[in-house]
Amino acid sequence: MSVTAQDRDRAMDAANGSNPCAGSFGALYSFYIERRRLSRVIGGLAWGIDSAPLYGSLTALETVPDRSVILDVPCGSGLALGHLRPSQRVSYLAVDLDPRMLARTADRAERDGLSQVDCLRADVTELPIPTSAVDLCLCHGGLHSFADPAKALGEIARCLRPGGRLLGTTFVGPSNLRQRFLFSGLQRRNGLPELWGAEELADELTRAGFTNLKLGVRAGYALFDADRFGRGR
Ligand SMILES: C[S@@+](CC[C@H](N)C(=O)[O-])C[C@H]1O[C@@H](n2cnc3c(N)ncnc32)[C@H](O)[C@@H]1O
Numbered sequence: 001m002s003v004t005a006q007d008r009d010r011a012m013d014a015a016n017g018s019n020p021c022a023g024s025f026g027a028l029y030s031f032y033i034e035r036r037r038l039s040r041v042i043g044g045l046a047w048g049i050d051s052a053p054l055y056g057s058l059t060a061l062e063t064v065p066d067r068s069v070i071l072d073v074p075c076g077s078g079l080a081l082g083h084l085r086p087s088q089r090v091s092y093l094a095v096d097l098d099p100r101m102l103a104r105t106a107d108r109a110e111r112d113g114l115s116q117v118d119c120l121r122a123d124v125t126e127l128p129i130p131t132s133a134v135d136l137c138l139c140h141g142g143l144h145s146f147a148d149p150a151k152a153l154g155e156i157a158r159c160l161r162p163g164g165r166l167l168g169t170t171f172v173g174p175s176n177l178r179q180r181f182l183f184s185g186l187q188r189r190n191g192l193p194e195l196w197g198a199e200e201l202a203d204e205l206t207r208a209g210f211t212n213l214k215l216g217v218r219a220g221y222a223l224f225d226a227d228r229f230g231r232g233r
Contacts, residue, residue, distance in 0.1 A: 011123070012097060012121060012122070012123055015097060015123050015147065016097050016098055017190075018147040018190045018191045018192060019097055019098055019145065019190065020145055020186045020189075020190050020192065021074075021076065021098055021101055021145060022097075022098045022100075022101075026076075026077075026098060026100060026101055027100075029076070029077075030076065030077035030101065030104050033076070033077065033079050034077065034079060034082075036055055039051055040052065046178065046182070047171075047178060047179060047182065047221075048176045048178045048179060048219055048220065049171075049179075049218070049219050049220065049221040050218065050219070050221070051221070053169060053216060053218075053221070053223040054140055054141075054169045054223070057140075057167055057169070057223060057225070058079070058080050058082070058083045058138075058140075059083060060083075060136070060165075060167055061080060061083040061084055061136075061138075062083050062084075062085075064088070064090055064135070064136055066088075066089040066090065067089060067090065067091075068090045068091070068135040068136060069090070069091045069093070069133055069134050069135050069136075070090055070091070070092045070093065070134070070135065070136045070137075070138070071093045071095065071127075071129065071134040071136070071137040071138070071156070071159060071160075072092065072093065072094045072095065072137075072138045073093075073094075073095040073096070073122075073124050073127070073137065073138070073139060073142065073156065074095065074096045074097065074101070074124065074139070074140075074141070074142045074145065075094035075095060075096050075101070075102070075105045075119070076096060076101050076104075076105070076140075076141065077101055077104035077105055077108070078094065078104060078105030078106075078107075078108040078109065079140070080138055080140070081094075081105065081108050081109055081112060081114055081117065084112075084114055084116075084117070086112070086113040086114055086115070086116075088116065089116070090116055091116060091118070092114070092116050092117045092118065093118055093120055093129065093134075094106075094109070094117055094118065094119045094120065095119075095120045095121075095122050095124070095127065096119075096121065096122075097121065097122070097123050097124070099121055102119050102120075102121055105117075105119055106119045124142065124146055124152040124155060124156070125146075125148055125151040125152055125155050126155065127155050127156075127158075127159055129159045130159075131158050131159065132158075132159070132160070132161040132162065132164075133159060133161070134159045134160045134161065134164055135160075135161060135164050135165070136164065136165045136166075136167070137156050137159065137160055137164065137165070137166045137167070137168075138167055138168060139152075139156060139166060139167070139168035139170075140168050140169045141169060141170065142168060142170065143168070143170035143196070143201070144170045144171040144172075144183075144192075144195055145192070146192075147190075147191065147192060147193070148193075149193070149196065149204070150204055150207075150208070153204055153205065153207075153208035153210075154208050154209075156208070157208045157209040157210065157228055160228040161228065161230075162228055162229065162230025162231055163227055163228060163230060163231060164227065164228040165225070165226070165227055165228075166205075166210060166224070166225070166226050166227075166228065167224070167225050168223075168224055169221065169222065169223050169224070170196075170201070170221075170222055170224070171183070171195055171220055171221055171222070172195055172196055172197055172198045172200075172201055172217060172220060172221070172222045173194065173195040173196065173197045173220065174197065174220070175195060175220045176219060176220055179220050183195060198215065198217045198222060201215070201222060201224065202215055205224065205226050209228060209229045209230075210226035210227065210228060210229060211226065211227055211228075211229045212226060212227045213225070213226040214226070
């Protein structure tokens, strides 16, 4: 392994220290998020949200045109792969900082015969992806998990082609009591920043170069759908 690759791995291991899904919570999360009914119960009881928009939005994957490049960051345990078929002729880059989460995605891709999926360990703020290479980026459950969400959005915008689509979900403030309790623990333990409010999320998306924003917010949980500014293909 070259020194550069070792340095990169070390930097990612260090960044993983602020990752709330790097430990046992990641394993628990992976278990329930794959089970839609259980996930909706846990989403309601623990977080006070309805996670239906997350599952609904994943159906966008089913109709992407052939030859599309899809970036799924953070891919977590590969939830979105449930909406990809082996016959879809797309290039699917599944990216996550945590090697255990990524391994779950790789296992799932193999189990489901999804040979178009490449799994890549990377920090969302430094994606090893060429500029304007991506047609669709999924960013579910990411912005509230990232140490630097503004930098993450900037890097995602760089990777998307003009007219490319960003689709994601995130918690936003002001939170309900349960969310405040859970997030204050994560913020203390993992050094994560305060949640953005809905307006701040919209401003940050604009600042990063997104337009045509559709934003749905309910009980502190947001679904966003936006295009990378510029003329599409
Ligand atoms: C709540 S999970 C969401 C995963 C998946 N999109 C889903 O909806 O199930 C958050 C993920 O963000 C990843 N993560 C945290 N910080 C990251 C970073 N800086 N770069 C890339 N991934 C990161 C975690 O490892 C975890 O898998």
